[in-house]
Amino acid sequence: MSRRPGVAVITGASSGIGAEAAVQLGARGWTVCLLARRADELADVAERVRAAGGTASTHPVDLTDDDATTAVVATLLEAHPVIDVLVNNAARSIRRPIRESVDRLHDYERTMAINYLAAVRLTLALLPRFLEQAADGRGGGHVVFSSTMSSQLPIPLFSAYLASKAAVESFARSLRAEHGHAGVTTTVVYFPMVRTEMSGATAIYAAMPMMSPRKAGGWLVKAAVDRPTRVTSLAGAASEAGMSILPGVLTKVITPQLRRMDRRLARRTR
Ligand SMILES: NC(=O)c1ccc[n+]([C@@H]2O[C@H](COP(=O)([O-])OP(=O)(O)OC[C@H]3O[C@@H](n4cnc5c(N)ncnc54)[C@H](OP(=O)(O)O)[C@@H]3O)[C@@H](O)[C@H]2O)c1
Structure with a gap:
């Protein structure tokens, strides 16, 4: 990391x-x-950044709101002649069986709105600047996308969430394919389960071993600094390879194990 x-x-x-x-x-x-x-939480994080020796500004915004995002982007472009990295990390997660979603198309719409469209909106808004920077020697921009190891495996119960992450991954691939040669690059980060507010929303996950937010934050730092195409666990990369070669077999083997794991976790959290 240099x-x-x-x-x-x-x-x-x-x-x-x-x-x-x-x-x-x-x-x-x-x-x-x-x-x-959340403005108050952002202010607290900014204080922690400053205490650690960095510089921080806060921009409270609902990233699903087009006008509000446009206004924040204008502020950012005005304040910073060079923007090196965009980390598209904001997201929501929904754990719900597809059968229980038959009257809930809005689950899919809301998840796509923040996990996919908001990331695309912000990336498109900063892309002209990234290309301009790259062309005049100020250094191109790097775009990081937070995704999940669950999209490397056949995981049940998260269809809305995982579809939105798959969309993000595909967009990242296209962006790199179209602009990588011109200095606009991407990293997709495939996190395993991490102990945060998001994973805490599912009660049975209290009993599951998880990565710490600190270590996961380090994965985003690696993505921002080293600019690899992806950051993944070995298990995630192996699963991805398995899914591309033998998706049917792997799905048959893994899904009963996942159902057993959920039952075990449920017993432990009772
Ligand atoms: N935790 C895990 O196990 C896990 C596993 C794999 C991948 N990930 C991914 O890691 C990333 C970070 O998640 P996390 O675990 O750190 O969860 P988190 O603590 O719940 O963070 C989610 C963040 O997204 C922001 N956000 C949500 N909706 C927003 C909106 N409409 N506009 C602006 N900001 C919004 C939230 O801030 P406000 O509420 O203040 O807006 C919050 O800062 C996500 O992309 C997630 O999918 C997490």
Whole structure:
């Protein structure tokens, strides 16, 4: 990790992994622009960034709101002649069987609105600047997308969430394919389960071993600084390879194990 400190725009920075990444980038001397809806939480994270030695600004915004996002982007472009990294990390998760979603198309719409469309909206808004920077020698932009190891496996019960993450991954691939040669690059980060507000929403996960937010924040820092195409666990990469070669077999083997794991976790949390 040798890249000079720069400016990073981080969404979902009011809690969990995004907040930890902001503080760790701050400790490396980065300037971080913190985006999320909760202003008080953003202010607390900004204080932690400053205490760690970094520079922080806060931008309370609902990223599903087009006009509000446009206004924040104008502020960011005005304040920073160079933006080095955009971390698209804000998201919501829904755990619900497809059979119980038959009257709930809005689950899919709301999840896509923040996990996919908001990430695309912000990326499109910053892309002209990234291309301009790359062309005039100020350095291209790097776009990081927070995704999940669950999209590398046949995981049940998260159809809305995982479809939105698959969309994000596909967009990242296209962006890199179209603009990588011109200096606009991407990293997709495939997190395993991480102990945050998001995973805490499912009661049975209290009994599951998980990665710490601090370590997960380190994965975003690695993505921002080293700019690899992806950051993944070995298990995630192996599952992905297995799914591309033998998807039917792997699905048959894994899904009963996952159902057993859920039953075990439910017993432990009773
Ligand atoms: N935790 C896990 O087990 C896990 C596993 C795999 C992947 N991930 C991914 O890691 C990323 C971070 O999640 P986390 O675990 O750190 O969860 P978290 O603590 O719940 O963070 C989610 C963040 O998204 C922001 N957000 C949600 N809706 C928003 C909106 N409409 N506008 C602006 N900001 C919004 C939230 O801030 P406000 O509420 O203040 O707006 C919050 O800062 C997500 O992309 C998630 O999918 C997490």
